[in-house]
Amino acid sequence: MKQYLLIDIGGTFIKYSLTDAHAQKVSGGKVPTPLTGMDDLLAAIEGFAAPWKGQFEGCAVSMPGRIDTKRGIAHTGGILSGFMWEQPFAALLEQRLGVPVTIANDGKCAAAAEAWTGSLAGVDNGLVLVLGTGIGGGIILNGKVYMGSHSAAGEVSNLVTELGSMEGDDFRFDVIGKVAESPVWAGKASASGLIAAYAAEKQLPAHGPQPTGEEIFAAYAAGEPEACRALKKFARRVALGIIGLQSVLDVERVAIGGGISAADALLPAIQTELDDLFARCPVFPMLEPELVRCRYGNDANMIGALKLFFERNPA
Structure with missing residues (x-):
């Protein structure tokens, strides 16, 4: 063997x-x-x-x-x-x-694994989003991982979300560890973004202990209003990014991974926001992709x- x-x-x-x-x-x-x-x-x-x-x-x-x-x-x-x-x-x-x-x-x-024997098996065009400290991305086009012209396809963390904050001549983003504070998608829609959204709802001190994803979802399951608002806001931000990616890639299926994807509440929350956005925007020429959880974890x-x-x- x-x-x-x-x-x-x-x-x-x-x-x-x-x-x-x-x-x-x-x-x-x-x-x-x-x-x-x-x-x-x-x-x-x-x-x-x-x-x-x-x-x-x-x-x-x-x-x-x-x-x-x-x-x-x-x-x-x-x-x-x-x-x-x-x-x-x-x-x-x-x-x-x-x-x-x-x-x-x-x-x-991660995309290669899901396309091989996972949640994207048999899908010609798909997308994997791994919600971690940043947002890992992998694109499947015509059944294969798309690498891009410079091996940089799928770097979805860097999708710009706040144009105004990057217009000034003094703008710089040169420290990887500052992603959560940056005007890019990873700053709002990664697991770090969920923690930041919850901390803001709870008005927690910036330099104090921060909640974990498990604690946030436990609070959500208990019906805590701050956790419910934070998850809705976070799910909306993830859905907005998916719409932007779908307008370029036109994939059949999007698989969500990362540690927080194990939480039962996450996928339905994103699905609700994605459905709502497509319903509110009937002029969109693209179709809503199927949303699934990644099969493989760590x-x-x-x-x-x-x-x-x-x-x-x-x-």
Whole structure:
């Protein structure tokens, strides 16, 4: 049985798994993500891969940033961008592991997983939205993940939502960690945006402890007015972005993922707002897409990374 090493590099942890060709896990774990430099990152990966040396045929990596999967280049690396900038990361890993390596953007990996055997299976044109700290995006066109001309398709976090605030000559947006405070879609419609909306409804101090998504949905289930207003506002903002994307992409189905997508109340809330907006705007030429929950949770990035590996390395 052929086996593969799958890696999901996140801002806090690197998750890894030894799987078969169907992404069925044999073994796995996680380690803290080194943010100190390339050598430390490579050493961490080499360290957890060492016990499995000779047992895997290749390595598939999901990671943040603008990633050229075809050439194996990480043009940026999200939170890793302090050292992950225009780096031949796939080649560097191949030197350490001694097997073929592919790298791909995490949003595109999530889309690949859902299109392979998940909520977008059999769909020609679809969209995955992962509501996390930002908004991960992956576009399926004609049954395949659309990478774009510069490997940047699906970076939906950066959809501009507040034109006026960006018109001044003094405008700058150059700190990734400030996304929640920026005039882009991720600032309002990510999980961070939901927390901010709830904190505003509760008039919580900006520098005090912030509620978690679980606490917000628990308050919503209990009928708390502030939680109900915050979720409605948040769902409206997500729906507005979907309309903007639909006007360009004309997809059949939109799959919602991310940690908060597990909450039973989220999808119906977004569906209600999307239905309402389309009903209020009969002049829209596009049709309302079907809205579904992503099938795969925390394993989506690794599953999709394997699918993209097979596209680059046919069995």
